[in-house]
Amino acid sequence: MAAALLCMVVRQQQPEMANLCALAAGAMLMVAALEGMGSLQDTFARLASMSGLHEGYISMLLKVLGIAYTAELAAQTCADLGENGLAMKVALVGKLAIFVMAAPMLMSLLEMILELVP
Numbered sequence: 001m002a003a004a005l006l007c008m009v010v011r012q013q014q015p016e017m018a019n020l021c022a023l024a025a026g027a028m029l030m031v032a033a034l035e036g037m038g039s040l041q042d043t044f045a046r047l048a049s050m051s052g053l054h055e056g057y058i059s060m061l062l063k064v065l066g067i068a069y070t071a072e073l074a075a076q077t078c079a080d081l082g083e084n085g086l087a088m089k090v091a092l093v094g095k096l097a098i099f100v101m102a103a104p105m106l107m108s109l110l111e112m113i114l115e116l117v118p
Helices: 002-013 015-035 037-051 055-080 084-116
Strands: none
Touching: 002 015, 015 037, 015 055, 037 055, 055 084
């Protein structure tokens, strides 16, 4: 909220600096969010060991979440800067990256299902 108010005040005096303010605020928010991911990874690792899931799946899940949030932040930043076309492309690339990362896990799941079917 403080960054939004600061950007609003700066935009009245120097509109070009307001975009830089928004970029800096977005970067700080992303860094703060990523710092909290370390404890989340430990929690997921404990859940994986308790449930018997392969730890690689949990690692992949965290990477997919990271890609999703990073792509969303980048797309929203592009939109804030008035680059809506670029924002849509960034979001699309993020979705494609998630699909590429998840494809091996989906194949593994499909193989497990096919083993169960007589």
